[in-house]
Amino acid sequence: MHSLKAITPLGGTCPQIDHFDGLLISENSDRALASIAARQGREAECSAAVQSILGLKLPQPAKWSIGGAYMAWWMGPDLWMVDADHTDHELLAVNVKRAVGSVGSVAEQTDGWCRFDVSGARVLDVFERLCNLNLRAGEAGDAHRASIEHLGCFVLCLEAGAKYAVIGPRSSAGALHHALLTTAQSVI
Amino acid sequence: MIINHPILGPRDAQEFTYLGDAALIDRPDWQADNAAEAFHDYLYLRDNPAGEHRELWFHEQGDRSWLVVTRNTVTHDILNVELARDVARARGRRK
Amino acid sequence: MNAGHADFRADGSTANAGAKRGAQVNRLSGGLVNSAKVMNFTFDGKAFQGYEGDTLASALLANGVRLMGRSFKYHRPRGPLTAGSEEPNALVELRSGGRQEPNTRATVAELYEGMEANSQNRWPSLERDFMSINDRFSNFLTAGFYYKTFMWPAAFWEKVYEPIIRKAAGLGRLSMEDDPDAYDKGFLHCDLLIIGAGPAGLAAALTAGRVGAQVILAEEDFLLGGRLNAESFGLGDISGAAWIAQVCDELAALPNVRVMPRTTVVGAYDHGVYSAVERVADHVLAPEVGKPRQILWRIYSKRALLSAGATERPIAFENNDRPGIMLAGAMRAYVNRWAVTPAQTVAVFTNNDDGHRTAADLIAKGVKVTAVVDTRADAPKVEGVELFAGAQVIDTKGRLGLTSVRLRLASGITRDIPCGALAVSGGWNPNVHLTCHQRGRPAWREDIAAFVPAGELPPGMSVIGAANGDFSTAAALRTGAKGAVAALSDLGIAATVAELPQAEDAPVNLQAFWYVKEGKGRAWLDLQNDVTVKDVKLAHQENFRSVEHLKRYTTLGMATDQGKTSNMGGLAVMAELVGKQIPEVGTTMFRPPYTPVAMGTLAGRSVGEEFRPTRKTPSHKWAEEQGATFVEVGMWLRTQWFPRKGETHWRQSVDREVLQIRKSVGICDVTTLGKIDVQGPDAAEFLNHIYANAFGKLAVGKVRYGLMLREDGIAYDDGTAARLAEDHFVVTTTTANAVLVYRNMEFARQCLWPDLDVQVISTTEAWAQFAVAGPNARKLLQKIVDPEFDLSNEAFPFMGCGEVTVCGGLRARLFRISFSGELAFEIAVPTRYGDGLIRALMQAGEEFDVVPYGTEALGVMRIEKGHAAGNELNGTTSALNLGMARMVSKKKDCIGNTSSARAGMNQDDALMLVGLKPVNSTDPVAAGSHLMNAIGVVSAEADQGYITSAAYSPVLGCSIGLGLLKNGGNRKGEILRAVNPLEGREVEVEVVSAHFVDPEGERLRA
Incomplete structure (x- = not known):
């Protein structure tokens, strides 16, 4: 520590x-944040990866959604912000990147x-x-x-x-x- | 003014940043024989119509989409709003 | 002076005598004032009483005070002409100290306990005003007198004429103190915006409210009801006031209807957007703490109904400006609503039937009406008063208030009629203003001799009631209800016209009559600007005949009332002079705001320190504890320097910081630099397009300096790009351009190369970043960065970067980059730990006597090192000018490279960045100085360039500068003059390398 x-x-x-x-x-x-941008042509794969690994269905434009420990809101076309408790998920960006791999670009946005x-x-x-x-x-x-x-x-x-x-x-x-x-x- | 965003619906123009003529999408080919001349025209020559005008607006306080807004500069009527990326692709822009 | 005394006593009592008695000598019975609640107020220091529900004007009239102001130019005594916001005359200063508000219309100033009002534009008093001498010189003060009188000699303008004019001009005074009150802004949304709550607006609101539509009903007045409050007739079998009360109760019970009294809709903007000013606390002594005085609302409406009513217009005749002469409808309002008569004996002058109503209402209230003068030969009879049909008022008397009027009767003889007030009606003008805020241009309607809304109204707006020329109450109710049904039907909401009460439905009977031609004296058209019929004739004579020229030349229709009572008269006179019909002459443009709006209201909460948001760096709190001095850089507050005990001049602090960094180590918060995260398989290719230099071959774990050009080849921004992975870069921008560079990147990504698989997002604020610079930077950082990371020159060389952990496991990013020219790193941690990190760094640096430093030391060191910054990337310089021509790749398509090759940007004598050192080491070098050859004239033609940045270099012990010099690359060693004509100074400087310190870069690679 x-x-x-x-x-x-x-x-x-x-x-x-x-x-x-x-x-x-x-x-x-107490919020940890990470942005996910789907790679071009990989939008469906990106959403599917988030759903299967994080249990979160990425929301439609101008909406937020919740799934398990995660929440996400729509930021722009093929771009979302994922949110979770900071106490338990300080390394959220690392975990989200692990989930989406090469079909999404992930940036730590917590602070x-x-x-x-x-x-x-x-x-x-x-x-x-x-x-x-x-x-x-x-x-x-x-x-x-x-x-x-x-x-x-x-x-x-x-x-x-x-x-x-x-x-x-x-x-x-x-x-x-x-x-x-x-x-x-x-x-x- | 209210711009009817293709994804988000009607939004106040205050949320947008204006750039100018949508012809800025048609950036010339840098390897063409007349590249210098073409870039000159691209940079400096603009139509200034009293009437329909296609313009680039950036939804800076919103979803960060660049839009092509077809607007009547006389009446301020907004006739069409498109995602600039779709327009760019339709005009043959790629990588 | 007997005659003067008589003038004063128009109705058997002077204003002052009435006031001294504390009696409301002209108060009648009834009305919509609450006589159980007495309000004390002062006017010009004298104490008066009025009632709750009064305006300042009605309360003063009740107290027998007709004289409320002095006119703008001639300082003529004036009283209220109207009972509404169109008032040109009765302008006063309300309140005192910081709350003093000039040019407030007494006719709409709602009386409150303790109101303090003062007249303006007079000295020493309203009754005796020295400047009324202007009235004697009126022949010199006619239309266009500024343009004629102050033409010559030209040198007199600034020193003589302008100060005199400024002193004499204007009505009210500013307090010159800060306004202590708060103002607010807000945003509202509705299906239907109804502008004006007269009978038309109320009928519309009921109709729309009952079917559940989202309705906003905005009313300028503090009472709903409009003209119904001013008239004596009822609706159905109840009084107007009772009907209004019923409607208000019903509307109040509808959650979908927002009723907004004291709210003026001042502008109609594109696509259904309206602005409105709500006067939240103008009717009390002072707002509660933290509560706004006024709110500026931005209303988004799907449909709008304009029910703004109509404004009565006067008839011009000689000496028609005396206190006591007012519009007939206004007088009815005073009598019926406020139970006040302006005088005990009244006459009426009219060209239409509506004027006769005033006589009837006055008589009903027991006021003596001495005559009804009607310009129409066939005027209808009025009960209980002598009618002069086909007659005109040709002159008036009364120095400080009306005492009598002189008539020219139909028979040709004259007759004087005693009266303390004259009600004048020339017909009514629909309030078309908001219909014209875009492209609407009103059309003439002969039957009412007035302009009505026409042309292209603001989309979504329709007009109901008197605003559309439908003047009767029945028509207002009917068009209001139907208007609402039609507007809602556009929105797919079904509504029906409810049963409406029986109401007055009198036709308009009017014979257009604009001004009395008889008489050589002045007949006022615009009372506020002292524009007379003669002035319009003069403008015509001097060929200022278009309405727009007429307005500018005579000032007709300018200032707070914008000609609401005067424009039509002016147009009519001009039409007659040019031999055209009024509609051919046309109107001037109507522009927002409909009524004046205070600057504070437009500012809202954005005042003082809150003018715009402040951005604070992660080390802000710590820096404050150190007593740092801050500077605004864009929205950021950055540390400028850290003064130490005993330092009395900023240079002492800055010199110390620079020397200590170059000797040991210093720390600076550089979080403000923009950070943009660029990811994707095509990230490198994207950067190749964005930057002039190439990025494709940059290795992972390396940083490269990058120069961005504009498409025209001018340098735009610079920074670094660090490659964290094959498909992941972090780009830095200058503090000032962070937002713009991001915007340009999105433009390039979406509009120019839409198929590039690249994603960008700003992470500026997510990371707290500190520069650690100086020979001991590595030693210091080794104490912070966890031991498993090797920071040696071999493992982490100059321009290296990587992800590390610090202080026992916190994720961090480390970049070996240098702006100072020293061995330097930048270390970034998540922002919440930035405060902790600066404290840890400072503690770890104690053994090296580490110094924190600010933007000034940063600036000195970059000049010593010859790094171009904002002063050099100033929007006029190319890569060539900055000595970076070789960076502009010719092998790839990047923004600005084609244009960079233009011949004009590549001339032999192009400006080049150089260093400049004073020949005499004690001479200062000033940024902005122009460079001239050592010998020869100093002139723009001989200009050799200019100094962009200058500083005192504590390392070199003298001033140094960076400059742009013609052919600068080939002029090392040359002596030039740095000329500063503003300060009358010339300094000899030597052209040197821009790299004053460590030109070989050995220190930063150490």
Whole structure:
């Protein structure tokens, strides 16, 4: 076991949690991420390999899916992000690469991102001040990319109208968190 | 403006970066006899139509697809949106 | 002055006397104000009271105050002309300190307890304004006077004229303090956006809401109902207010309908996108902490219904600008909605039946109406008031407020009628503005003598009610309901027109009449900009006849009201002068915003430090603890240098850092450099296309410097590509170009070589990367990298790379690359461990007196080493200019190589990168200086090149520079002058090799 201590995207030793009346914003630093891009002409093989070895059916455009210990969301044509608990799957990229072999390109993305889980009765009122997604018309399983505070973020609908994950660039975690807090304060 | 992304449906143009004339796909052959001249035209000569125009847009805040958007520059009507990769292949571009 | 005193006392009481009594002398009974809730406010420091539901204008009128402002140019006394957002006159400063807001329309400023309002554009007081002297010189201040008066001498413009004009111009003042309030932005989606909640909008909202469509109903006013609030007639057997209340209750119970009062839709954009400003907290003293004052909404609509109503227009006549003269419909609004009369005796001047309603409503409220003056010879009778048919108002009296009007009767004789207020109606103009924000151009409708929406409306928009020229209440309800059914039917939603209440359905009876021709004085068209009929005539005489020229020459229709009450009058006068019909003359363009929008609202949350997001490096927290100085590089905050105790000048810190790195070892966070992961069987071929130099033969475990060109052959970006596997590279870019290079790579991959099997993805932030540079770099790293990895020069040579583990097993990437010219490595770990790694590195480096360093030392060392960077890759330089011509491969197809061969880019005297050293070692070298031959004139023609980068080199003990010099490759040893005309300085410099330090590269290969 190595001797280096990890810090969260917000710079703390443990994730930050912010409570509002009808809203909870939780920094989630326990995610391991790896991107999979299917090689040209090998798209079906790539999906099949992920399904058979990881037990995960790769999702359709603008969707996320779950399978066993893994979750994945669609990032672009033939491109997905696979997600798992960091505690148990720190070497996710290595394992995913092992699964897809030469039919997919895999890159470790774990620390490229920060994630905030936003939940509560006021969540839609807050998101309509943050991004242009029509979340009121959405459903659980949606995975969109949106610009929040000028930052390209993924917004995953975990429970429609109740719980969403915002995944944004890690270096701007502070700016994204500030936007979430000031918007929550503005709305609630 | 709203661009009807072929995969993602209607998306705000704010999510996109504009490049210009879709003729930029037709990069000349570097080994052709007239390569220098062809590259000159490719780089500097553009039509500027009042009306239908095929343009390259990059979905930078989205799925990172390059799109060919056929747009009327007068009315701003968007008549067709295609994945640029499909257009490039259809125009004979390969490796 | 007796006459003046009489002027002041239009209705038997002066404004001030009324205020002193604290009495609302002009308050009537009834109305939609809550007299149980008294609101205290001040105007120009004097205390007044109004009621909840008042606007500032209605409350002032209730207190007998008609004078609310001074006009822009002539400083004429002015009172409110309207009761809405089209107000040209009653502009005030609201609030004070940082919240002071100039040019606020008193007619829409919702009264709140403690409101502080001040008049503007006057000194020392509203009643006595010294600048009203301008009124005497009105002959000199006519249309185009700027262009004529300040022409000569030219030298006077900047020093004399402009300061005078700036001082005199403008109405309100800025506080020059920061606005303490927050503003927000938001995004809404709907099937149907309804713009305006008058009878048409309400009928539409009910119709669409009942069938479950997603509806947004936006209303500028704080009350829903539109004109129904201002009129006395009912709907069915209930009052207008009661009907509105019923509708509001029903809409409030529908979860699919979002009712947004105090929300103005200000712009119609492409494809159903609208912008709207919601005034969340303008009607309270100050917003709650953290709550926004206003919200700018971006509304995505599938269909939109414009029910923006209509705006009444005045008739121009001599001295038609006195306080007390207002639009007839506005006066009805004051009387019916706010239970206020502007004066105790009122006259009416109209060219249509609608004006007669004002007389009837005033009489019903017990206000004395002294005359109805109707320009039509066949005007209908009005009960209980003397009618002057076929008559005109030809002049008025009253210095600070109206006291009487002079009529020219049909018989030709004149008559003076005493009155404290005059209601004027010239007909109504549909509010077509939003229909024209794209390609709509309104069309003339003769029967109402007004423009109505026409041409290509914004796609998805239709127009209902008065905005479409259907002025009666019954028509508004009917077109509103039908409009909603039609719009929903487009979306495949079935709806039916519900039963609508019986409503007023009067036809429009109007005889177009624009201005009274009699009289030599001024008849105002545009009250806000002081544009008169004479000014339009002058513009015509001087050949500024197109409407767009007319607008610019006279300023007709400019400023906060954008000519909502004045444009039509101006057009009509011009049409008459050029002998055309009004529709032939046309209108000026209507552009967003419909009403003024504060800059703070447009900025939203993006202010101050939050103007844009900040990116922080993995070592940020640690660097802060060290007291580092930071600099913004794009969105990144990077460490600039690390000051130590006793260092008082940045150069001391930077020189120390550089010397210590060259002597021992230093550490720098280089995470900000872009990292792009390139994978796939065709990855190498892809890089061959992207970079000017070749990558196909790069061995696994090796790094190569790469130069990217633009297609026109200009150098674009540089960096390194490390080959981690046959099919796997990690490319680095400069910090500034990371996003652009990635975009270009996607373009090349998708559009130029679509069949290449290559995948790219950014991993910039995933890895914390540190440069460890200096003779002791290897020794230091050996303490961090796990012992099974051999870092010796043989096992890990210059330009080597590989995956290693550090600190007992953490995965890491190691690159032996150098920007400083020293023995150097870059080590990368997952970002969460970056903070831990910098601490571990610093601790391990203690025995070598390791220094952390920032961007300044980085910059000094790269200049000492002669590495080109952003200052050299400045968008004008080719590979040849940078001394890298040989890198541009001619054996492969790469972006920019064909164009690089152009003759013009390969001339003998092309600029070449050189080093420059001052002849006198104490002379400074300044970047930006131009290079001239040692002897000869200093001129642009004699220019030999310029200095791109300069720094003080602590190693050499003098300033040094990099520069681009004509034929620079062949001029080593030559003495030139570096000329800095801005600072009047000339320094003799010697042309030297750009590699000031270790030109043979022995140190970095050590």
